[in-house]
Amino acid sequence: MNIRNLALAGGVVALAAAAGVATSQQQPPSPIAATQVALPRSRADSAALAQARQDPVAARLRGVLTQAQGSDFMRQVEASSVPVLAPADPALLATAEFRTGDRFYMLTVQRGEQIIEIYGATKAFQSPLGAPPTQTAAAAPTAVRGPRIAAAQLPNAAARAMAQATSRGLTNVRAERTEYGVDVSFNRFGAAYSVSFICEGAPNCAEADAILFAAGLQLIGGGGS
Amino acid sequence: MRRLAVAGLLLTLTACAPGGCQQSGTPETGDANPLEEPLTGDPDAPAEPETPAPEPVTWPHEPGGSLYPGSGSGATDATLWAAGMRFPMEAGPAYANSQVYGYGGYLAPGPGGQCDARNYSYPWRDNFCETRSWTNGMCPAGKGHQGQDIRPATCEKKVHWAVAAESGKITSIGSYTVTLLGDSGRIYRYLHLDMAGVHALFPNVASRTVTRGQHIGKVSNDFGGNATTIHLHFEIKAPVSNGGGATVMFVPTYSSLVDSYGRLLNGAA
Numbered sequence: 001m002n003i004r005n006l007a008l009a010g011g012v013v014a015l016a017a018a019a020g021v022a023t024s025q026q027q028p029p030s031p032i033a034a035t036q037v038a039l040p041r042s043r044a045d046s047a048a049l050a051q052a053r054q055d056p057v058a059a060r061l062r063g064v065l066t067q068a069q070g071s072d073f074m075r076q077v078e079a080s081s082v083p084v085l086a087p088a089d090p091a092l093l094a095t096a097e098f099r100t101g102d103r104f105y106m107l108t109v110q111r112g113e114q115i116i117e118i119y120g121a122t123k124a125f126q127s128p129l130g131a132p133p134t135q136t137a138a139a140a141p142t143a144v145r146g147p148r149i150a151a152a153q154l155p156n157a158a159a160r161a162m163a164q165a166t167s168r169g170l171t172n173v174r175a176e177r178t179e180y181g182v183d184v185s186f187n188r189f190g191a192a193y194s195v196s197f198i199c200e201g202a203p204n205c206a207e208a209d210a211i212l213f214a215a216g217l218q219l220i221g222g223g224g225s
Numbered sequence: 226m227r228r229l230a231v232a233g234l235l236l237t238l239t240a241c242a243p244g245g246c247q248q249s250g251t252p253e254t255g256d257a258n259p260l261e262e263p264l265t266g267d268p269d270a271p272a273e274p275e276t277p278a279p280e281p282v283t284w285p286h287e288p289g290g291s292l293y294p295g296s297g298s299g300a301t302d303a304t305l306w307a308a309g310m311r312f313p314m315e316a317g318p319a320y321a322n323s324q325v326y327g328y329g330g331y332l333a334p335g336p337g338g339q340c341d342a343r344n345y346s347y348p349w350r351d352n353f354c355e356t357r358s359w360t361n362g363m364c365p366a367g368k369g370h371q372g373q374d375i376r377p378a379t380c381e382k383k384v385h386w387a388v389a390a391e392s393g394k395i396t397s398i399g400s401y402t403v404t405l406l407g408d409s410g411r412i413y414r415y416l417h418l419d420m421a422g423v424h425a426l427f428p429n430v431a432s433r434t435v436t437r438g439q440h441i442g443k444v445s446n447d448f449g450g451n452a453t454t455i456h457l458h459f460e461i462k463a464p465v466s467n468g469g470g471a472t473v474m475f476v477p478t479y480s481s482l483v484d485s486y487g488r489l490l491n492g493a494a
Contacts, residue, residue, distance in 0.1 A: 033309075034304050039470070101410055124471035125464065127302065129302065176360030177358065180399065185473045187471070194473035200401060201400075
């Protein structure tokens with residue numbers, strides 16, 4: 001070790017001394033830390049889930065997925081405690097990656113230049129400070145930047161997409177522009193879902209399209225107790 | 226190693242214990258000879274040196290929800306939505322502040338570039354809910370910035386590491402967006418990293434399982450085909466209970482960042 005390196009190492013030691021003492025002791029939970037709660041499934045949610053399981057499209061998709069991704073993939077899907085929603089397009093399913101955890105999952109597909117992340121959870125984080133000031137009413141999609149004529153047509157398209165989503169059993173549908181695309185959140189089967197479109201400037205990233213995509217998602221498995 | 230040491234020295238200079246920046250702690254005797262150790266009960270034995278508990282290192286930071294004046298209304302919710310998370314940059318100092326309302330931003334308070342020293346100084350300032358057209362259910366206005374912008378220690382791109390806020394999986398890597406699905410079920414997004422470097426770190430699906438604190442990429446200014454200021458845009462999304470149900474939404478990041486940065490400065494990241 002030359003003198004310069006020694007001096008630099010000394011600086012790190014001085015930093016450690018000035019910064020305080022590291023501790024391996026477990027910190028007690030903060031009184032303002034969010035806690036986790038399970039999301040209950042109502043009778044209506046259970047009935048809708050049972051009905052969705054009988055949908056012949058779902059059975060066909062499971063076959064497509066088994067062929068494209070292997071039986072291990074479908075085993076993971078079936079083991080998920082969250083009802084797993086996926087797009088009905090076999091081309092998208094061929095790109096699917098699936099991650100699951102404690103009462104949540106994420107299924108990621110690639111559509112051209114877009115990445116689409118479908119997230120579902122049967123648990124939620126709760127503030128100990130009371131209900132956060134969340135605006136839970138269905139948010140009217142905001143206008144998208146682009147040609148004026150397209151922006152003028154959007155509200156109608158978004159309203160139609162919202163209506164279709166509602167008819168498919170989605171509730172609390174919210175669409176929001178993000179720094180990288182558009183997100184749609186909704187509830188179905190008693191679970192909370194979010195579909196994130198990571199477009200990053202790629203075309204066809206309007207809120208109406210995103211809501212229609214979410215409305216078209218199919219149950220492919222999971223949701224067992 | 227050299228950069229880490231330089232960053233360490235910078236941190237020493239900018240973050241101090243309330244009592245000052247003097248070194249503290251147990252004096253090191255360096256005495257390894259047991260024969261010369263004073264015996265118990267020896268009247269000539271010096272009294273045990275008192276080692277006061279070190280004062281916690283603090284740094285100036287504005288309270289959560291206190292946005293730059295004129296930049297909108299902040300979220301005053303103090304909930305730790307990601308309690309225990311790792312601060313998303315490997316080392317301090319780091320500066321949470323606005324890119325738009327800071328020097329070099331298009332609504333800057335005066336002349337100056339993004340590397341202006343005033344951008345690279347405390348206090349921290351919340352910019353979740355800063356004026357934007359994007360929907361954000363946690364903001365008083367119902368819309369606003371959906372994350373927190375953080376400048377690294379120096380105004381250099383591809384130098385300072387961003388790290389995993391918790392263990393989990395990198396689920397996607399876009400042209401300027403990296404998504405980390407934490408084992409807790411929270412979704413973390415890191416924007417504007419050096420994306421070529423991110424792709425090199427995670428070349429395939431098998432490489433994308435990460436542990437808390439693991440390198441994710443270096444802070445840069447990637448923004449698709451464009452460039453932005455050198456900073457990390459960090460956001461957290463999670464299912465949030467509203468009493469009767471839940472909505473997956475952006476949650477305020479500032480309180481969790483303050484909590485995690487405090488632990489980082491005090492050696493317990």
